[in-house]
Amino acid sequence: MPAADIPAPTSDGSAPRTAFVLGGGGKLGGYQVGMLRALLERDIVPDLVFGTSVGALQGALLARNPTVAVCDQLAEMWRELLGKRVMSVTARGLLLNALRRRAALASMDALHEVARSYLGGRTRIEDLVLPYQCVAASIERAAARYFDSGPLLPAVLASCAIPGLWPPVRIGDEHYVDGGIVETAPVGRAVAYGVTTVYVLRMRQRERPLQPARWPWQIGPTAFEISRRHRLAQILSAHPPGVRVHILPSGEAGDEGADAAFRAGPREEIAVNERRAAAGHRATRAYLDTLDQGRAPHFASSANPVARSYLTTTAMTLPPSGTVLRRGAVAPFLATKYRALFALFDKDQDGLVDEADWLRAAGNIGEAFGHTPESSGAALLTQAFQDSWTHVRRVAGAPPSTPLHRDAFEEAVAQLVGTPSAYRTHFLPMVVALLTTADANGNNMLETEETERLLDTFGVPAADARTVARRLDTNGDGAVSLDELNEAFQDYFTSEERGCAGNMLFGALPD
Numbered sequence: 001m002p003a004a005d006i007p008a009p010t011s012d013g014s015a016p017r018t019a020f021v022l023g024g025g026g027k028l029g030g031y032q033v034g035m036l037r038a039l040l041e042r043d044i045v046p047d048l049v050f051g052t053s054v055g056a057l058q059g060a061l062l063a064r065n066p067t068v069a070v071c072d073q074l075a076e077m078w079r080e081l082l083g084k085r086v087m088s089v090t091a092r093g094l095l096l097n098a099l100r101r102r103a104a105l106a107s108m109d110a111l112h113e114v115a116r117s118y119l120g121g122r123t124r125i126e127d128l129v130l131p132y133q134c135v136a137a138s139i140e141r142a143a144a145r146y147f148d149s150g151p152l153l154p155a156v157l158a159s160c161a162i163p164g165l166w167p168p169v170r171i172g173d174e175h176y177v178d179g180g181i182v183e184t185a186p187v188g189r190a191v192a193y194g195v196t197t198v199y200v201l202r203m204r205q206r207e208r209p210l211q212p213a214r215w216p217w218q219i220g221p222t223a224f225e226i227s228r229r230h231r232l233a234q235i236l237s238a239h240p241p242g243v244r245v246h247i248l249p250s251g252e253a254g255d256e257g258a259d260a261a262f263r264a265g266p267r268e269e270i271a272v273n274e275r276r277a278a279a280g281h282r283a284t285r286a287y288l289d290t291l292d293q294g295r296a297p298h299f300a301s302s303a304n305p306v307a308r309s310y311l312t313t314t315a316m317t318l319p320p321s322g323t324v325l326r327r328g329a330v331a332p333f334l335a336t337k338y339r340a341l342f343a344l345f346d347k348d349q350d351g352l353v354d355e356a357d358w359l360r361a362a363g364n365i366g367e368a369f370g371h372t373p374e375s376s377g378a379a380l381l382t383q384a385f386q387d388s389w390t391h392v393r394r395v396a397g398a399p400p401s402t403p404l405h406r407d408a409f410e411e412a413v414a415q416l417v418g419t420p421s422a423y424r425t426h427f428l429p430m431v432v433a434l435l436t437t438a439d440a441n442g443n444n445m446l447e448t449e450e451t452e453r454l455l456d457t458f459g460v461p462a463a464d465a466r467t468v469a470r471r472l473d474t475n476g477d478g479a480v481s482l483d484e485l486n487e488a489f490q491d492y493f494t495s496e497e498r499g500c501a502g503n504m505l506f507g508a509l510p511d
Helices: 025-042 052-065 069-083 091-099 110-121 152-162 185-192 214-236 254-258 266-292 305-309 332-345 355-368 377-397 406-416 419-426 428-438 447-455 463-472 480-496
Strands: 016-022 048-052 132-138 143-147 167-169 174-177 197-201 244-247 445-447 479-481
Touching: 016 052, 016 174, 016 185, 025 052, 025 069, 025 197, 025 244, 025 266, 048 052, 048 185, 052 110, 052 132, 052 152, 052 332, 069 091, 069 110, 091 479, 110 152, 132 152, 132 244, 143 152, 152 167, 152 174, 167 445, 244 445, 266 480, 332 355, 332 480, 355 377, 355 428, 377 428, 406 419, 406 480, 419 428, 428 447, 428 480, 445 447, 447 463, 447 479, 463 480
Parallel strands: 016 048, 016 197, 048 132, 197 244
Antiparallel strands: 132 143, 132 174, 167 174, 445 479
8 A cells, every 4th residue: 555545544443553663773773673573573564664764764674575574684784884884974974075065974875875775766655565654854844744755765864864974865945854853753643644553663772871062063962862852752651542552672781772883893883783683683572472471561570671671781789698887878868868768668657667567568559559469560569679678678687577777777778779870779670660560551651640649659748749740750741751760769869969859759858
């Protein structure tokens, strides 16, 4: 069916359809090759394909050949792209752009040559086997342009034109740059065509922390990343009821997302790309296994590769049992927050917290979200709380049945979460389990009502819950993601800044 003939959404919801949305990510595109292979091996084939940036290029090949064989084509294409170093800045490229009066660091000639050999120089979007659209950003109109008909190659190159690296692509009377500026993952566009299932092939599973630019040429890419990430969060959390959105795991972990091959030669870059494809294949295949077995692939599921990647980004060895802590090492404001946490568990106000107090909080949270004690959600949360209590008790040097007084609790928490790396190792799994328990619709985010209900179980007064929920929603998309919830908890446990959004997680703190 030609792309131009995609029917409008039907009012009766008939003819359920599936869309693949391929996001951008530059050299991380290898992950997407493996993710596609896992889907196609399960005979999960899209009815529509949408792409941005490198996802537009790979999506075009998929729409041209929607079989598992396309993955071999993609792998070969990447060998050519990396072998020709299409994203490298060379003296020749700088000279050509200077002669052509183009404000860019590199020439797009090599990318054009490779893309043309795989897509064809005269192929039109209407000629593709599957309906296909890619998005680029119009400079003159400051708006998104979705190409759903006409010549394929210019549209793909326009969607890939990274600002600063490559010059804008002229189509007609307008100039276009990378579609990630306006639509880093066009989920909303797919939903507008009446699809009922969307598979999002997003390649950046864990975003690298952004920092202020140190050099003038870093300002543009930093601004681009701010725009892209803000828009992405809004896209992934906004879709109507009845539409199932699968945000597929890439398998990215550790430093791999930092583009380890940036300074490598072609051979090393190709090897990295192949490892990424293998990781994307393993991670997505495991995700699909959970669906086949009837389990919701929440973040906290032991079978979910998203959780494993998220939780193992930083490894840290638990201190041995009986570790003696240095007293008086907790900063005053952190001590205030730890005492508020202690009060949350010390319901009988006897100045002691034991394992039963700790686990009772998990039970209360599960009950607040309708989980029975025997349910998988309650079991995941209880296990996470059990593990965290074991860490606290062991660092405090207390026997299993011995309750902790406030000072011992405070010092143990400081040891376990007083630095970001320690926090990620010992308490992040509990945060992941909290989101899973409170996430009623399985989109790995907390809607406003879910966030407020969770805050209520933390002891936040109803009058303050809406304000706190809005503070936790740092990107303003109407939902709290795992990254945002994680940031709030990490701020609560490690930051001495009084203005941090996470400081009110357990209610207002004393002045």
